[in-house]
Amino acid sequence: MDLIQNLIALLGESAVLRSQQDLAGHVTDWRGRYQGQAQCVVFPSTTAQVAAVVQLCHAAQVPVVAQGGNTSLCEGAIPRADLPETVVINLGRMRQVRAVDPANNSMVVDAGCVLQTVQETARSHGRLYPVSLGAEGSCQIGGNIATNAGGTGVLRYGNTRENVLGLEVVLPDGRIWEGLYGLRKNNTGFDIKHLFIGSEGTLGIITGATLKLHPLPTARAMAWLAVESPQAAIDMLARFQSRCSASLSAFEMVNDVQLNIVLNHVADRRAPLSPSYPWHVLVELTDTCDEALLSAALEETLSAAAEEGMLLDAAIATNGKQQADWWEVRHSVSEGNKKAGIGINTDPAVPLSAIPAFITQATAAAHRIVPGAPIIIVAHLGDGNVHFIPQLQFAQWQALSPAEQDQLSHSVKQAVNEVACALAGTFSAEHGIGQVLTDEMALFKHAVELDLMHAIKRAIDPQQRFNPGRLLPPTP
Numbered sequence: 102m103d104l105i106q107n108l109i110a111l112l113g114e115s116a117v118l119r120s121q122q123d124l125a126g127h128v129t130d131w132r133g134r135y136q137g138q139a140q141c142v143v144f145p146s147t148t149a150q151v152a153a154v155v156q157l158c159h160a161a162q163v164p165v166v167a168q169g170g171n172t173s174l175c176e177g178a179i180p181r182a183d184l185p186e187t188v189v190i191n192l193g194r195m196r197q198v199r200a201v202d203p204a205n206n207s208m209v210v211d212a213g214c215v216l217q218t219v220q221e222t223a224r225s226h227g228r229l230y231p232v233s234l235g236a237e238g239s240c241q242i243g244g245n246i247a248t249n250a251g252g253t254g255v256l257r258y259g260n261t262r263e264n265v266l267g268l269e270v271v272l273p274d275g276r277i278w279e280g281l282y283g284l285r286k287n288n289t290g291f292d293i294k295h296l297f298i299g300s301e302g303t304l305g306i307i308t309g310a311t312l313k314l315h316p317l318p319t320a321r322a323m324a325w326l327a328v329e330s331p332q333a334a335i336d337m338l339a340r341f342q343s344r345c346s347a348s349l350s351a352f353e354m355v356n357d358v359q360l361n362i363v364l365n366h367v368a369d370r371r372a373p374l375s376p377s378y379p380w381h382v383l384v385e386l387t388d389t390c391d392e393a394l395l396s397a398a399l400e401e402t403l404s405a406a407a408e409e410g411m412l413l414d415a416a417i418a419t420n421g422k423q424q425a426d427w428w429e430v431r432h433s434v435s436e437g438n439k440k441a442g443i444g445i446n447t448d449p450a451v452p453l454s455a456i457p458a459f460i461t462q463a464t465a466a467a468h469r470i471v472p473g474a475p476i477i478i479v480a481h482l483g484d485g486n487v488h489f490i491p492q493l494q495f496a497q498w499q500a501l502s503p504a505e506q507d508q509l510s511h512s513v514k515q516a517v518n519e520v521a522c523a524l525a526g527t528f529s530a531e532h533g534i535g536q537v538l539t540d541e542m543a544l545f546k547h548a549v550e551l552d553l554m555h556a557i558k559r560a561i562d563p564q565q566r567f568n569p570g571r572l573l574p575p576t577p
């Protein structure tokens with residue numbers, strides 16, 4: 102029997118998609134800009150089935166791409182265009198919550214659980230799973246772990262890495278590593294789970310995870326600030342950190358270009374303050390204390406800052422509906438940007454003190470290549486992570502050949518990333534490397550670090566069949 106027949110015998114006809122029409126959504130990236138090729142997309146329902154699929158692919162010597170919600174912003178989850186024999190393994194049918202242990206503040210889930218389902222399940226047990234991002238309605242926990250996703254809760258709770266206690270992983274040879282520990286302490290040698298977190302499917306397919314839960318906040322206070330400059334926003338962050346750092350759960354900044362795109366391109370979004378202010382900050386405090394205490398801390402911090410002339414304007418959300426609406430504005434940036442034009446997305450982080458210099462220098466560097474292009478800025482400011490996005494009009498982009506589009510996007514990204522790295526930053530803070538930043542890995546990553554990564558890849562996937570061409574640059 103050939104591979105396809107074996108896969109159908111294992112999973113059933115409906116779990117093996119082959120027609121171009123069925124494959125389309127699984128071989129095209131979230132922005133709809135890039136397309137790969139695959140011989141099929143399969144949907145296993147259990148860890149044993151994932152292992153069996155991997156063994157069949159291993160025997161047939163074909164590449165394998167793990168796929169979650171396919172919301173990657175760096176073409177991580179789509180197969181390569183030059184490897185049509187690839188089998189895409191989509192985890193979407195593995196979506197059981199296996200167990201919740203409120204006393205241990207942990208839960209065990211299948212990797213295909215959608216992030217929002219995980220958040221809601223935790224909440225129904227009086228707990229918080231704190232990773233939150235714009236794609237939470239469709240991205241999966243396995244994809245979050247494979248990319249070490251960040252989002253808006255990192256300032257208080259850390260990246261996905263800080264919220265994973267254990268993993269279950271299918272290795273490239275089909276063996277299953279059963280590492281679903283629920284422990285906070287376990288000093289028994291290398292902590293293997295960290296190899297797989299952020300490995301973007303290059304070392305194994307995550308099939309299950311033990312997640313760390315936190316007390317569910319019962320009080321929330323939120324403000325929307327308008328400030329003069331990124332430096333003023335950083336000064337406000339320092340002010341909040343010194344007055345109420347234990348409750349500070351989000352500090353997100355957008356510029357006027359970004360805010361206006363959301364207002365003009367996403368239905369039912371309203372600006373809390375005039376969108377003509379140059380820089381906007383959403384600040385959120387959450388805690389398990391009395392809500393009046395949090396509101397008082399927020400108001401005191403803001404009125405002291407206003408008296409000292411640190412703010413252009415500020416609004417405090419007066420109810421839960423308003424808080425949710427303001428988060429909707431923040432979470433709509435990717436949707437708005439997708440509709441507004443062609444954004445050349447970057448994902449750098451620099452030390453907080455270097456953010457103003459980064460924005461000035463990156464703007465100059467980008468404008469040398471795309472003179473006058475509007476610059477969209479949306480930052481998880483508290484983490485030093487600035488999405489710096491020069492924007493082109495659709496017509497400008499379409500006038501270019503595909504090769505010219507690639508070249509332009511590549512050179513803008515590299516110019517911006519060079520500025521970030523020169524300021525002791527990174528070229529990928531949270532989205533990962535995927536297929537789009539492998540050149541940057543070769544250019545900016547320390548040679549010893551790259552050697553170690555290649556050695557680990559060779560040890561675990563000697564035939565280089567898991568997510569080929571992602572994350573690592575070709576070996577020199």
Ligand SMILES: Cc1cc2nc3c(=O)[nH]c(=O)nc-3n(C[C@H](O)[C@H](O)[C@H](O)COP(=O)(O)OP(=O)(O)OC[C@H]3O[C@@H](n4cnc5c(N)ncnc54)[C@H](O)[C@@H]3O)c2cc1C
Nearest residue numbers: 169170171172173177178235241243244245251302307435
């Ligand atoms: C609107 C929007 C907002 C976003 N906001 C943020 C943000 O704030 N912060 C952030 O960090 N990211 C953000 N992203 C990027 C993206 O959502 C995250 O990277 C997310 O974690 C990807 O999850 P996914 O299930 O969609 O993974 P996919 O896109 O399907 O896959 C991503 C990578 O993980 C691998 N992978 C997927 N599942 C598995 C698995 N089970 N085992 C092994 N490897 C696997 C894939 O091969 C691929 O390399 C955003 C994306 C969108 C569209």
